[in-house]
Amino acid sequence: MVPVPVRSPMSPSRRALVLNATFEPLGIVSSRRAVLLVLGTKAELLHTTDRVFRAERVTVPEPSVVRLVRYVHIPRQYRVAVNRRTVFARDGSRCQYCGAAAENLDHVIPRSKGGPHTWENVVAACRWCNTRKEDRLPHEAGMVLRATPVAPHHRVQLLASCGGASDDWRTYLGGGIDHFEPLTA
Ligand SMILES: [Zn+2]
Secondary structure, three states: OOOEEOOOOOOOOOEEEEEOOOOOEEEEEEHHHHHHHHHOOOEEEEEEEEEEEEEOOEEEEEEEEEEEOOOOOOOOOOOOOOOHHHHHHHOOOEOOOOOOEOOEEEEOOOHHHOOOOOOOOEEEEOHHHHHHHOOOOHHHHOOOOOOOOOOOOOHHHHHHHOOOOOHHHHHHHHHHHHHOOOOOO
């Protein structure tokens, strides 16, 4: 069964927040995936948008928030992928050397010197700082990081901020969402 959206999207997100059975935020999926969870009785609908999906003979409101029927255990060590969107979200789209609007990712220890592509070694940087630093360590270029880069603690909140969270989500995401600037890109 393949659910088909009946109307074209009014919002760019078309994503749904998935909660564990305990109402703890688990992740974000496409609204189509959320429809499949609901149709498969794996999840219940908590909030919907004003759009609908049609699948065979049933019409399902497009999910905004769904809750899994059965509890899913997620290991604590689960980490968010390190990429432009997620790092920019963590760093508020600001260069971590000078505070200007960021345009690139910078490897603090350059990749050419064995620096890993991890949360602890990747920061948002403006074009100017990125160019100035070249293939050097920050101190070699006379540059100082404004903060020590760390992996984000609020995994789902960070993902939600990469594209804007709907109002329905905020109840479940708590205050954490406000720590991150939403990205529109
Ligand atoms: Zn800069």
